[in-house]
Amino acid sequence: MAREVKIKGKPDDDREPGAGEDRHAPPPPPDAVEEKLRPQRLSEIIGQRAVAERLSIALAAAKKRNEPLPHILFDGPPGLGKTTFAGVLHNELGVELNLTSGASLDKKMDVMPYLTNAAEGSILFIDEIHRLPRAVEEFIYPVMEDFRVDVVLGEGMAARTINLPLKKFTIIGATTRSGMLSAPLRERFHMHEHLEFYDPEDLARIITINAAKLRATISDEAAWELAGRSRGTPRIANSRLRWVRDYAIARADGAIDLSISRDALAMQEIDSEGMDKQDRRYLDTLIRVFKGGPTGAEALAATMTLSVDTIRDEVEPYLLRREFVVRTPRGRVATAAAYRHLGLAQPEVDPEDDLLNPQRRLFL
Numbered sequence: 001m002a003r004e005v006k007i008k009g010k011p012d013d014d015r016e017p018g019a020g021e022d023r024h025a026p027p028p029p030p031d032a033v034e035e036k037l038r039p040q041r042l043s044e045i046i047g048q049r050a051v052a053e054r055l056s057i058a059l060a061a062a063k064k065r066n067e068p069l070p071h072i073l074f075d076g077p078p079g080l081g082k083t084t085f086a087g088v089l090h091n092e093l094g095v096e097l098n099l100t101s102g103a104s105l106d107k108k109m110d111v112m113p114y115l116t117n118a119a120e121g122s123i124l125f126i127d128e129i130h131r132l133p134r135a136v137e138e139f140i141y142p143v144m145e146d147f148r149v150d151v152v153l154g155e156g157m158a159a160r161t162i163n164l165p166l167k168k169f170t171i172i173g174a175t176t177r178s179g180m181l182s183a184p185l186r187e188r189f190h191m192h193e194h195l196e197f198y199d200p201e202d203l204a205r206i207i208t209i210n211a212a213k214l215r216a217t218i219s220d221e222a223a224w225e226l227a228g229r230s231r232g233t234p235r236i237a238n239s240r241l242r243w244v245r246d247y248a249i250a251r252a253d254g255a256i257d258l259s260i261s262r263d264a265l266a267m268q269e270i271d272s273e274g275m276d277k278q279d280r281r282y283l284d285t286l287i288r289v290f291k292g293g294p295t296g297a298e299a300l301a302a303t304m305t306l307s308v309d310t311i312r313d314e315v316e317p318y319l320l321r322r323e324f325v326v327r328t329p330r331g332r333v334a335t336a337a338a339y340r341h342l343g344l345a346q347p348e349v350d351p352e353d354d355l356l357n358p359q360r361r362l363f364l
C-alpha cells in the first residue's frame with residue numbers, strides 16, 4: 001500500500017523531491033490499530049521461520065553471556081516486518097529502544113546524542129539506514145566496531161581528536177534498499193536478515209489472529225481469499241482485513257465470509273492477484289506507453305507522476321517476484337503473464353530482439 005508520508009532522500013539521490021516532501025518530516029505516527037496488530041514477542045511472529053530461529057539463537061546467547069545483541073541489519077520490501085522484528089527483540093531483552101531514521105540524521109551532531117545516551121545493552125533502531133549521509137556513516141564505523149567515537153575539538157592547528165568511549169549497545173538497521181548501503185557499513189553488521197514475501201498460508205494465519213484481535217469473525221475461506229490477495233505482505237493483509245471488516249459491519253451483520261470479502265475487495269478494485277489500481281497502472285504504462293519495455297524506472301515514474309522511490313520500493317518488488325515484470329540490463333520488461341493479467345494480446349517478438357529469451361539475455 002502506498003504511504004502518504006515519504007522522507008526525502010540524500011542530495012545525490014536519483015530522484016527529484018516530490019511535492020509536499022520534507023527531509024525533516026517526522027515518520028508517520030503509528031496508527032493505533034496497526035500497533036495493536038503488531039506482534040510483540042518472538043512467539044507471536046508468523047512466518048519468516050529461518051529469520052526468527054536465528055534471532056532466537058542470538059537472543060539466547062546475548063542473555064547467557066550478558067552482552068548486547070550483535071548489530072543486525074534487516075532488509076526487504078515495505079511492510080514485511082523489519083520494524084516489528086526490532087520491537088520484538090527489544091521486548092524479548094527488556095532493554096531500552098531508541099528510534100531514529102537515516103533521513104533525519106543529516107550531520108554527525110544529529111547522531112551524537114543517540115550514541116552518548118545509549119544505555120548498556122540498549123538498542124538503537126535506525127530506519128531507512130540507506131539514507132545516512134556518508135559522513136555520518138563513517139562517523140559510526142568506530143561505534144559499531146569498538147564502541148567509541150572520535151570527536152574533533154577546536155579548529156585548525158589547535159584541533160584535537162578526543163576518543164570518547166561509549167556503552168556497549170546494539171544498532172539495528174532497516175532498509176528497503178540494501179544495495180544502496182556502502183560495503184563497509186554492511187560489513188559492520190554481524191547479522192544480515194533478508195525478509196521475503198509471505199506465503200498465503202502464513203498470511204491466512206496472520207489474518208485469522210488479527211481478526212480475533214479486532215473482535216471480528218472470519219471464515220477460513222475468507223481468510224485464505226484475503227491472504228491470496230495481499231501481495232505477500234502482512235501490512236497489506238492487515239489493511240485489507242480492516243477494510244473487509246468495516247464493509248461487513250456496514251453491509252451485513254459483521255461476520256466476514258467469502259462473498260463479503262470478494263465484494264469488499266471488488267469495491268476497492270483489488271483484483272484476483274491482489275493487485276490494486278496502482279499496480280495495474282504500472283503494468284498498463286509499461287505495456288501501452290513503453291510497448292512492454294525495456295524502460296527505466298525513472299521514465300515509468302515520470303509518466304505515472306510517482307516518485308522513483310515509490311516505484312522501486314512499493315510497486316515493483318511484488319511484480320518482480322510474481323514475474324509480471326523482469327529487470328534486464330536495458331530496463332524493465334513486461335512478461336507474458338502481465339499481458340495475460342491485463343487481458344491484452346502480446347505482440348509477436350522477433351527471437352533476436354526478445355529480451356526475455358534466456359539465450360539472448362546471456363549476451364546482454
Ligand SMILES: Nc1ncnc2c1ncn2[C@@H]1O[C@H](COP(=O)(O)OP(=O)(O)OP(=O)(O)O)[C@@H](O)[C@H]1O
Pocket residue numbers: 034035037038039044045046047048077078079080081082083084085174176206234235238
Ligand atoms: N511476521 C509477522 N507476523 C505477524 N504480523 C506481522 C509480521 N510482520 C509484520 N507484521 C504486521 O505487518 C505490519 C507491518 O510490519 P512492519 O511495520 O514491521 O514492516 P516494515 O518492514 O518495517 O515496513 P517499512 O519498510 O514500511 O518500514 C506490522 O504492524 C504487523 O502488524
Ligand SMILES: [Mg+2]
Pocket residue numbers: 082083084127174
Ligand atoms: Mg518499518
